[in-house]
Amino acid sequence: MTRVFNFSAGPAILPEPVLRQAAEEMLDWHGTGMSVMEMSHRGKEFISIHAEAEAGLRELLDIPGSYKVLFMQGGAIGENAIVPMNLIGRTGKADYVVTGDWSKKSMKEARTYGTVSLAASGEASGLTAIPKQAEWKLDPGAAYVHICSNETIGGVQFHWTPDTGDVPLVADMSSDILSRRIDVSRYGLIYAGAQKNMGPSGVTVVIVRDDLLGHALPITPSAFNYKLQAEADSMYNTPPTYAIYIAGLVFKHVKAMGGMDAMEAHNVAKAKVLYDYLDQSSFYSNPVAREDRSLMNVPFKLKDEALDEAFLKGAQARGMLQLKGHRSVGGMRASIYNAMPIEGVQALVAYMKDFEAEHG
Ligand SMILES: *Cc1c(COP(=O)(O)O)cnc(C)c1O
Numbered sequence: 001m002t003r004v005f006n007f008s009a010g011p012a013i014l015p016e017p018v019l020r021q022a023a024e025e026m027l028d029w030h031g032t033g034m035s036v037m038e039m040s041h042r043g044k045e046f047i048s049i050h051a052e053a054e055a056g057l058r059e060l061l062d063i064p065g066s067y068k069v070l071f072m073q074g075g076a077i078g079e080n081a082i083v084p085m086n087l088i089g090r091t092g093k094a095d096y097v098v099t100g101d102w103s104k105k106s107m108k109e110a111r112t113y114g115t116v117s118l119a120a121s122g123e124a125s126g127l128t129a130i131p132k133q134a135e136w137k138l139d140p141g142a143a144y145v146h147i148c149s150n151e152t153i154g155g156v157q158f159h160w161t162p163d164t165g166d167v168p169l170v171a172d173m174s175s176d177i178l179s180r181r182i183d184v185s186r187y188g189l190i191y192a193g194a195q196k197n198m199g200p201s202g203v204t205v206v207i208v209r210d211d212l213l214g215h216a217l218p219i220t221p222s223a224f225n226y227k228l229q230a231e232a233d234s235m236y237n238t239p240p241t242y243a244i245y246i247a248g249l250v251f252k253h254v255k256a257m258g259g260m261d262a263m264e265a266h267n268v269a270k271a272k273v274l275y276d277y278l279d280q281s282s283f284y285s286n287p288v289a290r291e292d293r294s295l296m297n298v299p300f301k302l303k304d305e306a307l308d309e310a311f312l313k314g315a316q317a318r319g320m321l322q323l324k325g326h327r328s329v330g331g332m333r334a335s336i337y338n339a340m341p342i343e344g345v346q347a348l349v350a351y352m353k354d355f356e357a358e359h360g
Contacts, residue, residue: 003016004321005321005343005347005348006321006340007320007322007323007335007336008321008322009297009335010201010335011195012196012197012335012337012339013335013339013340014199014246015339018246018253022245022249029045030045036245037241039241041238041241042235049241049244049248050071050233050234050235050244052248053071053244053245054071056255057251059255060255061177061178062184063207066209066211067207067208067209068206068208068226069206070207070226071203071204071205071206071234071239072203072205073202073203073204073239075193076102076172076174076192076193077105079172079191079204079206080105080109080110081110081113081224083106083146084110084112084113084114084116085113085219085220086216086217086220086224086225087144087188088113088114088144088217089143089215089216091143092115092143093114093116093117093142094142095119095139095144095145096116096119096145096146097136097162098122098123098127099121099122099127099131099151099156099158100153100154101151101326101328102148102151102172102174106148107146114143119136120137122156128287129288129289129292130157130289136162140165140166143215145167145169145170146170147162147169147170148172149171149176150175150179150296151175153297153328153333154288155288155293155297155298155299156294157176157294159292161182168188168189168212169186169187170188170190171189172191172192173191175196175197175296175337176196177192177196177197178197178198178254178338179263179295179338180260180264181260181264188212190205190207190208191205191207192204192205194243194247196335196337197339198250198251199244199247199250200242200247202240202242202243203240203243203244203247205247208230213227214227223236254338267295267336267338271295271336273345274345274349275293275298277353282360283359285301286299286300296336296337297333297336299326299329299331299332300331300333302332305330307359308331310359311332311355314351315348318351320344320351323348
């Protein structure tokens with residue numbers, strides 16, 4: 001068996017020990033004679049898996065007791081509607097900060113549910129920089145302010161937490177949750193699809209402050225109503241049981257790796273290997289403002305896009321896959337989530353050097 005270096009933006013690389021444990025437990029979880037996939041979500045076995053997953057996430061992110069953790073379905077794109085359906089009703093309006101494709105999409109979707117304002121946009125920089133907070137036009141009457149903490153396509157990441165006063169801050173953290181320590185108490189709500197840094201696709205984590213529950217618009221489907229899901233321990237409908245189980249294993253693995261501070265140090269070190277190389281090269285380029293560069297997704301272009309195909313083919317021959325950039329921006333993108341070892345980034349840079357020497 002050969003494992004590749006998988007640079008996919010998502011669904012993405014998972015820690016090998018987690019995959020091994022899941023394989024071992026596949027047919028018979030802890031002597032039950034069944035796979036987790038075959039268990040009732042109401043049975044004590046799955047309830048313990050679910051409770052451990054929640055406890056694991058709470059411990060890693062130090063989530064205060066005044067926040068609910070929900071395991072939902074619909075992905076982050078689902079949350080683009082679910083968030084406004086649940087929160088915008090408090091005042092009827094919301095502020096959005098656009099820093100890339102994902103936050104743009106979030107804002108567009110929210111317009112169906114209330115009055116949505118663009119509080120700030122990185123568009124002037126071609127979405128290569130986060131607009132400074134001093135330039136934001138925040139409405140104190142907004143029900144919430146929405147950001148995307150890491151733009152998976154553009155490779156732009158917040159390295160500071162916006163101050164939105166009494167207005168709850170809502171963040172799409174799909175592609176950088178668990179990559180570093182965050183102060184959950186600075187947010188009203190955090191949501192993230194699992195398939196970038198937490199587990200397989202199919203489960204969406206929502207961390208929501210208690211006082212934000214109970215304001216859903218009457219049109220909100222019950223399965224997407226945070227209050228109903230919170231009251232039902234995320235079991236108002238059948239939750240994505242297997243995805244929750246794997247996420248729980250990932251949480252344990254991340255804890256064993258040293259938790260958030262260790263993860264952050266690991267991610268900073270990995271990203272540095274790649275950015276340092278990009279910065280001294282005139283063959284490759286990354287457009288993002290240095291202080292806003294993502295530690296998770298590193299887009300880069302070759303000097304001549306006619307070489308893109310050859311670059312990808314050569315990478316594949318060396319066991320490095322899924323480096324093709326998002327179709328909307330072209331070029332390359334290396335997603336270097338938690339589970340990517342530094343050896344993967346070193347191998348990529350070694351290949352990039354060789355390719356540059358050959359074609360530069
Ligand atoms: C991947 C991603 C999404 C889309 O998630 P889905 O699971 O397809 O709904 C949304 N936002 C961000 C930041 C992402 O990285």
